[in-house]
Amino acid sequence: xxxxxxxxxxxxxxxxxxxxxxxxxxxxxxxxxxxxxxxxxxxxxxxxxxxxxxxxxxxxxxxxxxxxxxxxxxxxxxxxxxxxxxxxxxxxxxxxxxxxxxxxxxxxxxxxxxxxxxxxxxxxxxxxxxxxxxxxxxxxxxxxxxxxxxxxxxxxxxxxxxxxxxxxxxxxxxxxxxxxxxxxxxxxxxxxxxxxxxxxxxxxxxxxxxxxxxxxxxxxxxxxxxxxxxxxxxxxxxxxxxxxxxxxxxxxxxxxxxxxxxxxxxxxx
Numbered sequence: 001x002x003x004x005x006x007x008x009x010x011x012x013x014x015x016x017x018x019x020x021x022x023x024x025x026x027x028x029x030x031x032x033x034x035x036x037x038x039x040x041x042x043x044x045x046x047x048x049x050x051x052x053x054x055x056x057x058x059x060x061x062x063x064x065x066x067x068x069x070x071x072x073x074x075x076x077x078x079x080x081x082x083x084x085x086x087x088x089x090x091x092x093x094x095x096x097x098x099x100x101x102x103x104x105x106x107x108x109x110x111x112x113x114x115x116x117x118x119x120x121x122x123x124x125x126x127x128x129x130x131x132x133x134x135x136x137x138x139x140x141x142x143x144x145x146x147x148x149x150x151x152x153x154x155x156x157x158x159x160x161x162x163x164x165x166x167x168x169x170x171x172x173x174x175x176x177x178x179x180x181x182x183x184x185x186x187x188x189x190x191x192x193x194x195x196x197x198x199x200x201x202x203x204x205x206x207x208x209x210x211x212x213x214x215x216x217x218x219x220x221x222x223x224x225x226x227x228x229x230x231x232x233x234x235x236x237x238x239x240x241x242x243x244x245x246x247x248x249x250x251x252x253x254x255x256x257x258x259x260x261x262x263x264x265x266x267x268x269x
Contacts, residue, residue, distance in 0.1 A: 005026040005029070005030070005055065005059065006026070008022050008063065013063055015139065016116050016123065016124040017124045017126075017137060017138050017139030017140075018137075018139050019063060019064070019124075020114045020115065020116060020124045020125055020126040020137060020138070020139075020216075021114075021126040021128075021135050021137035021139060023056055023059055023060070023093075023114045023126070024112045024113070024114045024126040024127065024128035024135055024137070024216075025126075025128050025130075025135050026055060026056075026059065027052040027055050027056050027095055027096075027112040027114075027128065028112050028128040028129075028130030028135070029130065030051050030052055030055050031048050031051065031052050031096060031102065031112070031130055032130050032131075033051075034047050034048050034051050034052075035048070035102065035105055040103070041103060042103075044102070044103045045099045045100070045102065045103045048096050048099065048102050048103070049073060049095065049096050049099060050073075052095030052096050052112065053071065053073040053074070053093075053095040053096075055095075056071075056093050056095050056114070057069060057071075057074065057093075060091055060093075064089075064091065066089075067087065067089040067090065067091055067116075068080075068083050068084035068087040068089070068090040068091070069084070069090065069091045069093065070084055070090055070091070070092045070093070070211065070212065070239065070243065071092070071093045071094065071095065071212055072094065072210060072212050073095060081241075084239060085239070085241060087239075088118060088119055089116065089117070089118045089119075090116070090117045090118075090238075090239045091114065091115070091116055091117075092113075092115045092116075092117055092211055092212050092215040092216070092238060092239070093113060093114050093115070093212060093216075094111075094112070094113035094189070094212040094213060094215075094216070095112060095113075096110065096112065097110060097111045097112065097113050097187040097188060097189040097190075097212075097213065098110030098111060098186045098187025098188075098189070098190060100186070101186035101187060101190075106131070107131075107186065108129065108131035108132055109129075109164075109185045109186030109187060109190040110129075110130075110131075110186055110187050110190065111127050111128060111129050111130075111187050111189035111190050111193070111217075112127070112128040112130070113125075113126075113127055113189050113212060113213075113215065113216035113217065114126045114127075114216055115215035115216035115218075115219050115238075117215070117238045117239045120239075122215060122218060122219040122222070122238060123138075123219075124137075124138050124139070124219065125137065125138050125215065125216040125217070125218070125219025125220050125223075126138070126139075126216060126220065127189050127192075127193055127216050127217050127220055129189075129190065129193065136193055136196055136220045136224075137220060138219050138220055138223040141220070141223035141224050141225075142196045142197075142220065142223075142224045143224070144195075144196055144198060144224050144225060144226065144252070145198040146198070147224075147225050147226075147252065147253075148225075148253075150254065153201065153252075157178075157179050157180050157181050158178050158179070158180040158181075158201040158202060158255060159180060159181055159182075159183045159199070159200040159201045159202070160174070160175055160178075160180050160181070160182055160183065160200060160201070160202045160203070160204060161183050161185055161191035161192075161194045161195065161199075161200035161202070161203040162182045162183065162184055162185075162191075163184065163207075164184035164185055164186060166207075167182060167184065168206065168207055168268070170206065170263075170266065170267070170268045170269065171204055173262075173266060174204060174259065174262050174263075174266075177258075177262050178255070178258060178259075178262075180201075180202075183199065183200050188203075188205065188209060188213045188214060188217065189213075189216065189217045191203040191205075191250075192214070192217035192218070192220075192221055192248075192250045193217060193220070195221065195226055195250050195251060195252065196220060196221060196224050196226065201251060201252050201255060202249070202250070202251035202252065202255050202259060203248070203249070203250045203251065204231065204248075204249050204251070204259060204263075205247055205248050205249075206231050206246065206247040206268035207246070207247075208244075208246045209244075209245055209246055209247070209248065210243050210244055210245060211238050211239070211240070211243045211245050212243075213245070214236065214245060214248045215238050217250065218236055218248065218250065221250045225253070226250055226251065226252065226253065227249070227250070227251050227252070227253045227255075227256040228248070228249065228250050229248075229249050229256075229260075230245075230247050230248065230249070231247040231248075231249060231260075231263050231268055232260075232263070232264075233260045233264075236248060247268070
C-alpha cells in the first residue's frame with residue numbers, strides 16, 4: 001500500500017532550504033516503502049527510480065510550479081532544456097542515488113538528492129539517507145567534527161571514501177602519497193556525506209558524473225565548511241548546457257592543497 005506524502009507546513013513551503021529537506025525526506029519515505037514491497041533486482045531498481053522521481057516532480061510542480069527541474073530520469077526535450085537554461089531557478093534532483101545499493105537490502109549507502117540552483121549558484125540543498133534516518137541540509141548546516149582543529153586528525157591517517165566495487169588507481173596512488181586509508185562505500189552522495197559525518201576525510205572522483213550526482217551533496221558540504229572543487233581546483237558549475245560534470249573533490253580544508261598538488265603532478269589517468 002502506497003502512503004501519500006504529507007502536506008508541508010506553510011513555513012516549510014516558504015523556505016527553500018526547509019523545502020529541499022522535506023522533499024528529500026518524502027522521497028526517502030517512498031523509497032523505503034518500495035523496498036518493502038518484495039521486489040528484487042532490476043524490478044526493485046526500476047520501481048525505486050520511478051516512484052521517487054514521480055513523487056519529487058509532482059511535489060515540485062505543486063510547491064514550486066514556476067521553477068525548472070533537471071534530473072537524470074526526465075529526458076530533456078529541446079523545450080525543457082531551453083526552459084532550464086533561461087530559468088532563474090532550477091531544482092537539480094537525483095531521486096535515487098545508489099540504485100545498486102538500494103536494490104541490496106539492508107544496505108544503507110544510498111541517498112536522495114535535492115538541490116536548488118539560482119542565478120548561477122547552488123543556494124539550497126538536502127541529502128537524505130533514509131535508512132539512517134538522516135537528512136543533511138543547508139538550512140541547518142551539519143557540524144563537521146574537529147573542523148578547523150589541526151589536532152583533530154592527529155595520530156590517525158586520512159580516510160578517503162571510494163567506490164566499493166571499482167576504486168580508481170589514481171586514488172590508491174593518492175592514498176599512498178598521503179599515507180591515507182581507503183573507505184569503500186556506495187553512492188556518490190553517501191561518499192560526500194561521509195566527509196560531513198567524519199566517517200571519511202575526503203572524496204576524490206574523476207570517473208564520470210553528472211550534475212545531479214553532486215549538486216545537493218556539494219551544496220551541503222559547502223554549507224558545512226568543507227572544501228569543494230573540480231580536480232583541477234576550478235569551481236563546480238551547475239545548470240550548464242552540457243550536464244556532464246565528470247569530477248569532484250569534497251574534503252576537509254586542510255587536505256585540499258595536498259590533494260590538488262598530487263593531481264596537478266600525477267593526473268587522474
